[in-house]
Amino acid sequence: xxxxxxxxxxxxxxxxxxxxxxxxxxxxxxxxxxxxxxxxxxxxxxxxxxxxxxxxxxxxxxxxxxxxxxxxxxxxxxxxxxxxxxxxxxxxxxxxxxxxxxxxxxxxxxxxxxxxxxxxxxxxxxxxxxxxxxxxxxxxxxxxxxxxxxxxxxxxxxxxxxxxxxxxxxx
Amino acid sequence: xxxxxxxxxxxxxxxxxxxxxxxxxxxxxxxxxxxxxxxxxxxxxxxxxxxxxxxxxxxxxxxxxxxxxxxxxxxxxxxxxxxxxxxxxxxxxxxxxxxxxxxxxxxxxxxxxxxxxxxxxxxxxxxxxxxxxxxxxxxxxxxxxxxxxxxxxxxxxxxxxxxxxxxxxxx
Amino acid sequence: xxxxxxxxxxxxxxxxxxxxxxxxxxxxxxxxxxxxxxxxxxxxxxxxxxxxxxxxxxxxxxxxxxxxxxxxxxxxxxxxxxxxxxxxxxxxxxxxxxxxxxxxxxxxxxxxxxxxxxxxxxxxxxxxxxxxxxxxxxxxxxxxxxxxxxxxxxxxxxxxxxxxxxxxxxx
Numbered sequence: 001x002x003x004x005x006x007x008x009x010x011x012x013x014x015x016x017x018x019x020x021x022x023x024x025x026x027x028x029x030x031x032x033x034x035x036x037x038x039x040x041x042x043x044x045x046x047x048x049x050x051x052x053x054x055x056x057x058x059x060x061x062x063x064x065x066x067x068x069x070x071x072x073x074x075x076x077x078x079x080x081x082x083x084x085x086x087x088x089x090x091x092x093x094x095x096x097x098x099x100x101x102x103x104x105x106x107x108x109x110x111x112x113x114x115x116x117x118x119x120x121x122x123x124x125x126x127x128x129x130x131x132x133x134x135x136x137x138x139x140x141x142x143x144x145x146x147x148x149x150x151x152x153x154x155x156x157x158x159x160x161x162x163x164x165x166x167x168x169x170x171x
Numbered sequence: 172x173x174x175x176x177x178x179x180x181x182x183x184x185x186x187x188x189x190x191x192x193x194x195x196x197x198x199x200x201x202x203x204x205x206x207x208x209x210x211x212x213x214x215x216x217x218x219x220x221x222x223x224x225x226x227x228x229x230x231x232x233x234x235x236x237x238x239x240x241x242x243x244x245x246x247x248x249x250x251x252x253x254x255x256x257x258x259x260x261x262x263x264x265x266x267x268x269x270x271x272x273x274x275x276x277x278x279x280x281x282x283x284x285x286x287x288x289x290x291x292x293x294x295x296x297x298x299x300x301x302x303x304x305x306x307x308x309x310x311x312x313x314x315x316x317x318x319x320x321x322x323x324x325x326x327x328x329x330x331x332x333x334x335x336x337x338x339x340x341x342x
Numbered sequence: 343x344x345x346x347x348x349x350x351x352x353x354x355x356x357x358x359x360x361x362x363x364x365x366x367x368x369x370x371x372x373x374x375x376x377x378x379x380x381x382x383x384x385x386x387x388x389x390x391x392x393x394x395x396x397x398x399x400x401x402x403x404x405x406x407x408x409x410x411x412x413x414x415x416x417x418x419x420x421x422x423x424x425x426x427x428x429x430x431x432x433x434x435x436x437x438x439x440x441x442x443x444x445x446x447x448x449x450x451x452x453x454x455x456x457x458x459x460x461x462x463x464x465x466x467x468x469x470x471x472x473x474x475x476x477x478x479x480x481x482x483x484x485x486x487x488x489x490x491x492x493x494x495x496x497x498x499x500x501x502x503x504x505x506x507x508x509x510x511x512x513x
Contacts, residue, residue, distance in 0.1 A: 175346060176346065179346065179349050179350070179353070182353055183349070183353065186353060186356055186357060186360070189360055190356065190360065193360055193363055196435065197363075197437060197438065199435065200435040200436060200437040200438075200448075200449070201437050201503060201507065203434070203435075203437075203448075203449075203450060204437060204448045204468070204500045204501075204502075204503040205503055207468075207490070207500055208497055208500035208501050208503070210497075217504070254492070254497075255492045255493075256491070256492045257489075257490040257491040257492035257493075257496065258490070259450055259466050259468070259490040261434040261435075261450045261452060261466075262434060262435045263434075263435070264435065265435070281452075283452065283463055283466040283490065285490070285491050285492075289462050289463060289464060290452075290463040290464075290465075290466040290490070291463065292463065
């Protein structure tokens with residue numbers, strides 16, 4: 001193999017890695033505008049396309065939802081009614097680790113709601129995301145969301161950062 | 172064209188796309204430090220350089236400002252007086268779509284102010300950004316900012332995510 | 343030098359720059375999960391590995407800590423006791439400037455704590471980060487953290503954005 005070819009190989013691998021980071025960050029960033037405009041089942045079904053067909057959304061204080069249909073329906077009970085008054089899911093900076101066609105991310109999310117002249121932080125949560133790459137691009141295989149009120153499960157979730165840091169990205 | 176050349180072409184196109192994402196994210200991230208240190212017209216005029224010469228900043232609850240001079244002056248009324256007491260414009264993770272020398276982004280912003288021993292969320296807003304690439308690099312052609320208090324215009328703004336997701340990045 | 347070689351050179355330089363941005367953003371994003379799971383000296387010592395061996399963490403309202411050992415110990419007094427009740431360090435979008443094997447970043451951080459059914463913003467701070475690239479990758483040489491309560495030192499810290507914007511990234 002020529003020197004030019006080996007340099008191209010290395011560049012392609014690195015650009016592939018950077019692309020995965022960018023696409024996963026973008027997928028996470030899409031959650032806010034999608035959920036805060038979801039006031040009916042059609043829109044929450046579109047939102048559920050973020051997940052794989054059999055993806056899991058384990059919602060803190062609510063419980064796990066299995067598959068796109070159940071995820072879409074999870075928003076029907078309380079969330080749809082909040083949208084007309086303003087509800088705002090802000091995503092914090094994600095820490096992403098890529099492992100071939102799988103990836104993991106940790107980030108915080110804060111949900112703000114209006115409170116007279118101000119806004120208040122209704123839910124502040126940690127999120128542990130698992131992603132898979134497939135025909136539709138990167139999708140969420142599992143999102144575990146936990147309110148930051150302390151407790152052992154929060155510690156288990158956050159401490160996966162140790163593994164993610166130790167492994168680093170893998171091709 | 173040789174195989175090496177076609178691989179180089181593909182890499183250059185992909186790196187160009189990644190660069191646009193990075194530069195637009197950086198431009199959005201520059202807003203906070205710029206605005207929260209703007210306590211006079213000289214500094215708000217520098218801040219207004221984020222926009223194109225005839226750029227628009229449509230401020231929720233205030234109204235649209237047309238062009239750099241009007242944008243710079245918009246901060247004179249209330250904002251300059253807040254800076255000495257601390258005002259903090261935190262930018263949420265942006266969702267960016269690149270379309271050649273134009274781009275769109277959606278993100279949330281939270282403005283915090285001190286409140287005794289704590290801080291409070293004064294303004295929580297959705298931002299719809301339109302960018303153009305020119306001689307100065309990426310600049311804001313239009314930023315529409317709306318307080319997340321609900322209402323039809325919020326829904327129109329957030330639902331542009333559908334178009335952005337469907338189109339994806341374009342060269 | 344052939345045309346292919348010069349194109350490869352340019353691509354390698356640009357990918358190197360994008361990689362620096364991604365790795366520094368990732369380092370900043372690691373702070374939250376690391377600190378909010380640090381309830382003992384072993385974990386805060388791991389957290390302190392984010393800094394260079396003789397790195398500085400100048401904490402707003404607390405004072406400067408010099409070196410990894412002092413940084414690790416800084417969390418012992420109050421922070422460890424907060425972790426079991428939930429404390430959440432959310433990192434805002436960073437503005438990063440790369441200068442060879444050094445880099446600078448500005449971002450905001452918001453620390454949320456539970457407050458009955460809600461959460462409140464306990465600390466909202468500006469952070470001025472200095473990074474160095476070495477055998478361990480990118481590490482924090484200095485982090486200056488200041489509560490956003492106004493004052494001259496906040497203005498000095500935020501106005502470094504002028505230099506960062508003027509210089510841009512440098513190889």
